[in-house]
């Protein structure tokens with residue numbers, strides 16, 4: 356195959372031109388998105404901001420300010436503004452600290468998903484979010500879990516007891532299966 360140097364020159368120039376065109380488009384779109392982002396615009400509109408606070412139980416600066424509007428299945432508030440749905444805590448964060456990189460998460464220091472108090476909120480990466488989630492699970496497992504029926508001391512007693520699973524189950528108001536799971540180390544693995 357022979358390569359005409361003029362042809363390859365044309366080709367390189369075409370590619371460069373196409374790339375420049377693409378880049379210009381990307382920058383133009385980003386600038387336009389920022390200008391026309393209705394959520395960002397609403398942050399400086401007193402009426403939108405007042406509507407947001409009308410849905411919040413505002414307390415002292417150090418307290419959790421609970422969202423009273425719509426929530427999603429995980430208990431996070433949803434604020435609808437200018438036809439867009441925004442997580443309420445994200446909006447609360449932006450009111451307190453300014454616009455936020457869309458890539459970043461808003462994390463609760465208070466572990467209260469419905470709280471929109473800017474002083475309880477910080478921006479974090481996806482990794483920070485995952486770390487928080489794991490830490491929360493660690494606290495919620497075992498006897499601190501709201502659904503826990505046993506204390507860790509009781510679990511240890513069940514494991515060392517010579518009584519049958521059935522008789523312990525009757526006394527504790529649990530199923531014999533649960534007692535067996537505890538004894539086999541399938542449940543309450545951290546005790």
Ligand SMILES: [Zn+2]
Pocket residue numbers: 418419420465466467470471472475
């Ligand atoms: Zn809070």
